[in-house]
Amino acid sequence: MATEKPKQTTLRTVPESGEGDTAEKTVFVQKKDLIERVVQESGLKKSQVKPVVEATLAVLGKALSNGEALNIRPLGKVQVNRRKDMAKGHVLTTRIRRAEPGDIPAQDPLAEPAE
Numbered sequence: 001m002a003t004e005k006p007k008q009t010t011l012r013t014v015p016e017s018g019e020g021d022t023a024e025k026t027v028f029v030q031k032k033d034l035i036e037r038v039v040q041e042s043g044l045k046k047s048q049v050k051p052v053v054e055a056t057l058a059v060l061g062k063a064l065s066n067g068e069a070l071n072i073r074p075l076g077k078v079q080v081n082r083r084k085d086m087a088k089g090h091v092l093t094t095r096i097r098r099a100e101p102g103d104i105p106a107q108d109p110l111a112e113p114a115e
Helices: 031-042 046-065
Strands: 012-015 025-028 070-072 076-086 089-097
Touching: 031 046, 046 070, 046 089
Parallel strands: none
Antiparallel strands: 012 025, 070 076, 076 089
């Protein structure tokens, strides 16, 4: 069985306003990038990963919209500080508290990769 070369993930950057080319750029990881990363990390097929990632994001989004705090390691603790209702949705200002990477114990994956 030949080993597959991991696909390159494209990171999208957006220049910060007012600074031109000298400002740091914000890197956005979009849903399709997240799905590809999970496929690479888990060894599962994209058709298996996509519905799980989409359901997870939906559950997390609903919890944050309801004002619930999240405590999910290694992501960290996420708490909604402010909510502003807009015409086409709402803006949530959150606080995320994370442990230092060395403080997060390595864990075995919940499932073995597909063979």
